[in-house]
Amino acid sequence: MNKFAFLVAALLFAGTDAALASGGADLRMEPAPVNRLDVASLQRGARNFTNYCLNCHSAKFMRYQRLTGLGIDASMVQDNLMFATSKIGDPMIAAMTPADAKAFFGVVPPDLSVEAHVRGSDWLYNYFLGFYRDDKSVSGWNNLVFPNVAMPHVAWQLQGAGRLVETEYEDHEKAIAAVIAVKGLAKLEPAKGGKWIVQTIEQDPDAPGTLTPVQYQLWVADLVNYLDFMAEPDKNKRISLGIIVLIYLGVLFAFAYALKRSYWKDLH
Numbered sequence: 001m002n003k004f005a006f007l008v009a010a011l012l013f014a015g016t017d018a019a020l021a022s023g024g025a026d027l028r029m030e031p032a033p034v035n036r037l038d039v040a041s042l043q044r045g046a047r048n049f050t051n052y053c054l055n056c057h058s059a060k061f062m063r064y065q066r067l068t069g070l071g072i073d074a075s076m077v078q079d080n081l082m083f084a085t086s087k088i089g090d091p092m093i094a095a096m097t098p099a100d101a102k103a104f105f106g107v108v109p110p111d112l113s114v115e116a117h118v119r120g121s122d123w124l125y126n127y128f129l130g131f132y133r134d135d136k137s138v139s140g141w142n143n144l145v146f147p148n149v150a151m152p153h154v155a156w157q158l159q160g161a162g163r164l165v166e167t168e169y170e171d172h173e174k175a176i177a178a179v180i181a182v183k184g185l186a187k188l189e190p191a192k193g194g195k196w197i198v199q200t201i202e203q204d205p206d207a208p209g210t211l212t213p214v215q216y217q218l219w220v221a222d223l224v225n226y227l228d229f230m231a232e233p234d235k236n237k238r239i240s241l242g243i244i245v246l247i248y249l250g251v252l253f254a255f256a257y258a259l260k261r262s263y264w265k266d267l268h
Contacts, residue, residue, distance in 0.1 A: 028186045029125075034225040036228060037239060039070055042222075042226050044226075045222040048223040049223060057094055058109075058111045065088050069233065105139075128224070129220060140152065155219075158216055160204065162204060167197065184200070186199065
């Protein structure tokens with residue numbers, strides 16, 4: 001093996017090792033395809049959040065009025081995205097009371113204002129892809145990213161029901177190779193007798209969703225994109241300003257370089 005091929009193999013191995021370590025040493029997650037500057041995606045994500053998350057989860061550090069900064073008219077916000085209040089200046093408070101939530105789920109759902117900072121976009125993206133049917137759990141659902149989670153799969157009608165698939169391997173390297181070969185979320189766990197189990201999720205053909213897998217992934221990406229925006233709304237302004245500054249510096253460099261060539265042309 002020449003030096004170049006060895007370097008490529010080393011980089012691929014390092015990338016694989018990092019993927020397996022993300023979110024836990026045994027979990028391989030897909031990168032979240034989010035773009036904070038995609039306003040259309042953020043608008044769809046705000047719609048997804050208010051319709052599917054805000055029933056149980058609050059976002060007390062985010063006010064409805066902030067949504068107008070995404071190009072959503074104030075009247076549209078009031079008519080289509082506000083269910084627990086009539087004042088656009090109010091924070092996003094869950095429709096369900098904490099007492100009722102604890103009675104239903106056994107725990108109060110966390111506030112999601114800065115959840116993207118706490119968990120990260122990749123974790124959130126794979127979390128929404130990681131639900132599967134589990135008759136042993138109280139809610140009837142479990143999650144590959146967050147085992148024994150109290151939250152049910154609120155978007156299961158969109159995605160459909162998934163089921164857990166476990167494949168046993170006697171060799172650790174073969175198990176890792178199987179995880180790498182999987183296109184999507186995969187988990188590697190040790191088993192008895194020095195064996196290893198690779199866990200994946202497949203679609204239950206008897207319980208399809210109203211969206212195709214690709215459409216559901218886009219739906220989740222929009223939601224996670226909005227959660228990332230909500231955690232730090234002013235970051236978009238900084239990114240836009242940074243792009244303008246870089247363009248300005250690029251133009252300034254072009255003029256400076258042209259001036260330099262003009263000054264030194266007689267010496268070359």
